[in-house]
Structure formats: structure tokens, C-alpha cells
Amino acid sequence: MLEADAIKLFKCLADKSRLQILKSLVKEEMYVERLAERLDLTPATISFHLKKLEDAGAVTSRKEQYYTMYSIRKEVFMTNILDIIKEESDEADEQKQREEAYRKKVISAFFEYGKLKSIPAQRKKERICLEEIAKVFEVGKTYDETEVNEKIEAFFEDYCTIRRDMISEGIMKREGTKYTRKQ
């Protein structure tokens, strides 16, 4: 288990309600309403905790007719804590993880449900947002300006600024009216 995953899991487990949920799920798989009844919490609260547990890899879900059944991922809890502690990570890996965590933080701060809320004032943060938007463009494929505008507009209404900034940041290349995404 990666250090970042272990931290996420331990943080998630440090909550009484989530531990109670896991205690129920270790016995049998359950759906939200049943857990809510059993733990005397609202279904919305249970869903919230289950989402956190699922994101941390502690539980998994599957659809069954009208319900979503949740079950514990036993293999995660079989991991020896000493093995996690002993696991060595080199400086390059740690740096990469830190950068990835920073990227995620910026993206979650500036994007809401896949839309850019505002253009970050800091250049480093703006670049991260531009790179995120640029993922809609295939590397090497040529797009005309209308296509580029339409694709960017799905993220942010001021597509002109975004398009120009992508060029100045070297994320996209323009030749006449044709655009390509750089590697």
C-alpha cells in the first residue's frame, strides 16, 4: 500500500461512525437504509460516510435491483501495519506524490462538477487548470478554432482567454487557424 493511500485510509478510519459502519459491514453486506436504521443515523449521513470509506478503498459497492449494496474490502484490512511502516519510498516518488496531491487540491478548488469556476491568479495554478482542460484534446490531432472554442466553452465561458493562455503556456500549438495539443 502506498504511503498516501495508507494516510487516506487511516484518516478515514479515525471516525466513530465510520468504524460502526465497518463493524456492521464486516458481518454482512448492507444497503444505506439498513445501516441508517441500525446505527440510528440519517441515510444522508450514512451515504456521506460510505462515500469516504469507498474513496479510501475500505468498502466497495454493487447494484442489486433497487439498492446499492456495500461490503467491506477485507483484503485492505488484512494488510500488515508493520509492512506499511517498513515500506520504503524514494525521494522521487515522494516528490511525485506531493506534486500529484497539489494538482488534485488545485483542481478541486477551481473546478466544480467539471466546470472551471474562475481562472486562478497564480500562474502555477492556472497552468494546472489549463492542463486539465487540455485533456479533452488528443495529442497530435489537429483542431480548427471553432472546435477548440467549443471544447473549451464546455469548461469555461471565456474560451478566448483560455485558448490564448494555452498557447502562451505552450500547452497548445497554433499554426494559422489550426491547433494541436503538445505532448
Place this chain on the structure above:
Amino acid sequence: MNDFILYLNKSIEAANKKEQELIATECKDEANLQKIRANIYGICLTVVQVVAKEKCGKELWEEYVGRLDNIAKNWVKSYEKAKLHNDVEKILIEETKFQVLNEVKEKIQNL
């Protein structure tokens, strides 16, 4: 009016107390929901104090409920957006806010 303000103050106090209890029992996320509840009661208190300076009697309560509903308009938008994207955290937060608001409106009807 005094009874209503007393009710809001007591509700803020109760939510703050519950928040501390939940923190002490390692239920941090549920404690945050109590903090949200206390904030909403706080908003209701501020609004009623402002409206009371401008109106009185039946007009006061009509204006007050109107202003609360106006505040909640943005919550409705946010709630609908969260539901559309299955954002369970946001859904829970918005539902908590509506719960408090409905509670306060019910209290007004029973005054």
C-alpha cells in the same frame, strides 16, 4: 418576539454543545454538521433582528419568512446541482441547512 429570539439563542447553544460532544467522541464530520446548524440559526437570528427594526406585527413575520426563503434560493440551486452530480457531501450539507430552516419556519407558525 423575545420568545423567538430566546429559541434561536438556545438552538445555537444546543448545536454548539452537540458539536463539542461529537468532537469528543471522534465524530468530526457529524460535528461539522452541528456547526453548520449553529451557523444557520445564527443567520436566522441576524435576519430577524434586522427585520424587527423595519417592521412589526404580522408584517414582520411575512417579511422575515420572505427573506429566509430568498436566502434559501441559492441553497436550492446548490442542492439540485449536488444531486445531479451525486455529490453526497454537498447533499448532506444542503439538507442540514433546509432542515434548520424548516424547523425555524415551523416555530414561527406556532408563535
